[in-house]
Amino acid sequence: MTPTEPIRVLVVDDHPIVRQGLRSFLSSRAGIEVVGEAGDAEEGVAEASRLLPDVVLMDLVMPGGGAVEAIAAIGALSPAPRVVVLTSFSSDDQVLPAVRSGASGYVMKDAPPAEVEAAVRAVHRGGVVLAPQAASMVMGEVNRGHAAPGAAELTRRERDVLGLLARGLSNRELAEALFVSEKTVKTHVSSILSKLGLADRTQAALFAVRHGFGDES
Numbered sequence: 001m002t003p004t005e006p007i008r009v010l011v012v013d014d015h016p017i018v019r020q021g022l023r024s025f026l027s028s029r030a031g032i033e034v035v036g037e038a039g040d041a042e043e044g045v046a047e048a049s050r051l052l053p054d055v056v057l058m059d060l061v062m063p064g065g066g067a068v069e070a071i072a073a074i075g076a077l078s079p080a081p082r083v084v085v086l087t088s089f090s091s092d093d094q095v096l097p098a099v100r101s102g103a104s105g106y107v108m109k110d111a112p113p114a115e116v117e118a119a120v121r122a123v124h125r126g127g128v129v130l131a132p133q134a135a136s137m138v139m140g141e142v143n144r145g146h147a148a149p150g151a152a153e154l155t156r157r158e159r160d161v162l163g164l165l166a167r168g169l170s171n172r173e174l175a176e177a178l179f180v181s182e183k184t185v186k187t188h189v190s191s192i193l194s195k196l197g198l199a200d201r202t203q204a205a206l207f208a209v210r211h212g213f214g215d216e217s
Contacts, residue, residue, distance in 0.1 A: 006033040007124045010053040010081070012044035012070075013037075014062040018109075022057060022086075025113050032120060041066035048074045053081050055120050058103075060087040060094055068097045075102035082123040086116065104202060105129035127168025128205045151211060153195045159213060161188045165201060166208035 011022045011034060023034045036051050038044040040062050048056055056074055060067045071083050084105035085098050095106060104123040107116055108131045119129040154162065157178070164174050174185045189201065198204050207213075 006031050007055060007120060008033050008035045008051070008053040009120060010034075010036045010038065010044070010047055010051055010056045012039075012041070012047075012056060012062075013059040013086070014039050015059075018059070022116070026117065026120065029117050032117070040064050041070035045070045045073045048081055049077060052077065052079065054124050056081045056083045057086050057116070057120070058083055060085050060098055061089055068101045071098060071101040071103050084116075084119050084123055084129065099130075099202065102200070102202070107131055122168055125168065125173070126170030126201070128202050129168075130206075151196065151213075154192065158188055158192050158195075161185065162192055162204060162208045163213040165189070165192075165205045166213055168205065 009026055009032060011019050011026075013019050013022070016039075019037045019039075023037065026032045027034050035053055036047045038047045041058075041064065044056065044058060058067060058071065067085075071085075074081055074083055082104045083102060084107060085103045086107050086109055087094070088109045098106060105119045105128065107119045107129065111131065122129045151159070151162075160178065161174060164177055169177065171182045171185045171189070175182045178185070189204070192198070192204055193200070196204065196207060198207060
């Protein structure tokens, strides 16, 4: 993607006034284009399949349910849009399934508009954005499921990569920071996931934050 191309966003929410508000605000921001809307999870998957946006902003609780399954279905598209959950709910039975299904962001609806914009931009760069209410739950889950000793198997370079993942850098940004190719970065990331028993970059970033890799020099 060239720098001149906008971030293409799909908004999925059952409240028309919320969709209208998000469309109006995001469309006013430089480099962001709202390309579509959907009123429920099923329609959201259909529109994501049709439009292939860069980022999907999705409510988690809508009539008919299915938002968690929709996140997974959207993540299976190619190229896969990044999903930011935008919701009023932050209990563990909502947060954890959403993140396990592949959501890259979890933002509360009472957040300032600038935080929503920042979340869209961050996940588009490959980062992970979690509201404080969600972050504590997810990092606790990662810590329970994956003990820190696995980090002892990481090489020095893999520890460097993990620390940069904690800062939300994309593969391209990682490659530039480490003066290596994107192919080499992908190899390092795959090795990290394998050694730590993690499923994806989101879990790796959270593991890194929880265990202080982002603070390493």
